Amino acid sequence: MAEQVTVEVVSENACADDDTSRHPRRVEILERAVVAGGALLAGGVLITGLPRLATSAPSAKQDAEILNFALLIEQLQVAFYAESLMHGRLRGQWRQFAQVVAGHERAHRQFVESALGSKARKAPRFRFGEATSDPGKFSAAAVALEDTALAAYNGQGPNLTASALGAAARIVSVEARHAAWARVLAGQNPAPQAVDPPATEAEATAALKRRGLLDG
Amino acid sequence: MTITAPERHRLRRAGLVAGALVACAGLCVTAVSLLSPDRSQTSLLPSPPASALGFARPTPLASDAHLARWAPVDAVATARRAPDPRAPPVARISTRTPEHTRNIVQLLGRTRERSGRLWVHVRLAIVPNGATGWVPRRALGGYVFVHTRLVIDRRRMRAVLLRDGRAILRAKVGIGKRAWPTPSGQFYVRNRLTRYRSPAYGPLAFGTSARSPVLTDWPAGGYVGIHGTDQPELLPGRVSHGCVRMANRDIVRLGRLMPVGTPVTVH
């Protein structure tokens, strides 16, 4: 009879399992660790001796800036899918994809808007050209859009406060699902890499502009 | 502290480079970014921090040409001639070896009945040597994969341990006298014994699925072992009742390199 094994995950964190607010602010720990001069983690290959980046500490103010960037992306996605569905040229699985994803992006937009309250930015005017009316261009644009949205969220995630991160994390994995789904439908590898590289704000907006999804 | 726009821009580029350095330290990273840095725009938002983990390109599994599999016997079972409950029985497989370790079987193949029931083709530790049979998957535990193989050359009286097809250990051996030959064929290592006091077996002994074709009444089944010796001066030679003997320093090395379940080829 095989002896069963129980997996017990007990750690210091278990002492404060559901209370993230008690955790010290991440960046302070980081800076203390770096000042101490060693690797961040024992036994690891880690970031010893790299120049410290002047990344800003997580703060409510920075959260708002980041969330407004997220809001722009959600606004873009809502507009893109709405316009694509309106043209009525999508069929079959692509149409189902657009319908489901449109609903998700609307929910995301509303969520981020509520989080920002009066600080929420206004949506710019979006011009998508044939990306929404030509099914072939739509599929390529959808893949790029979802991949970029994901990279942008991953890029900013570590800069958020813990509570904002918790919220953003519930969105980012859905964007990743969208990206994989679009790729499957497009006949591409849904997960082309072992890890998803993050994008800076500038990289993300540049990618969207190159795709003709954002003016500039 | 305020950071001016040009400083921010410089820091961001430094961050990208630093990130790339970390990511590439010792490994190649597939940072297939579909994005290229846009130098003309000043970022308002902070850069992503460099990844703490270094990731490399994922690689497919190596070929399984040198892979062997074994599984523990979790429930007493009847091995049959075919993957069918009505097929004639070949042997009963117990959960324990005579040395009171968990019995294991080497896996040779598998199949699925139309009903969905899974059967596994296994090598049996019975005589005649080389016997195989089919048992229900249910009777076995988790599969374990090994990359090693031990080859015993009886004519040259030599043992070679291969890992992924490459020799990592060679040793002179003693084999069975002509009256009690070490059997030839395909076998596997069933268990590993240590900390007993029996100098004739040296410090470490492996049990195998091979059984002496002549010592059929041997207590504890007449299994062929691979072990050390207190008479190394006899090696190489035909010296034993079937066991494969090697010098104690060789068996200790083998103990470090050869996991239980390793297939053994004797020719």
Add this chain to the structure above:
Amino acid sequence: MLDQIDPSRAISEAADRVARTTRGGLLKQAGVGAAILLGGVCTPAAAAATSQKQDQAILNYALVLEYLQSSFYTEAERMGALKGALARQAEVVGAHEREHVRALRAVLGPVAIARPRFDYRGVTEDPSAFRDTAVAFEDLAVAAYKEQAPRVQSKELLASLLSIHSVEARHAAWIRYLAGRLPAPDAFDDPLPRRRVVAIVEDTRFIVAPAKTSGKKPPRFTG
């Protein structure tokens, strides 16, 4: 929730289908065996432990989940029972999970938890059981990483874990698609607390103690 699955039930039903017995009758009864302890023990002293130790515990937690997945996909690929798109998914995703294991072990060094022994009880050899279990595994990994993210102390480590988290979500969408399910069942994915994840993993009974193949009895081989 639309097309959400109960991962614990999905996995055990898949395993049961393969074993063709009811849950109660399965040969392997859950018993108290060795425990895999991840991280330190929760004492007041430990609660004040360094952020480094906290992050190490998170990494080891992630490592166990990656071991579970990588061994699963690796065994499925080696047993060769999958065909077509499902086989391809297992190859690609398995390679990712193996790389996650390697990277986590590299950063943990000597404090990395050892790979447990697994018994997938035929689930890797039955395409539909494999598929349903993979759906559960990937959704579980997404929820587990997501729940840990706000607790990570190091920003750099958080960046790494987020980049794994989203790939697990891609895996989840992919296998769901192959299973004829909605790749993205909901607008928001929810985190799962660690205790719940551990309970689900325990319920699978895939983690087993290694078989005792070593002994101290004097050999009675032919000699």
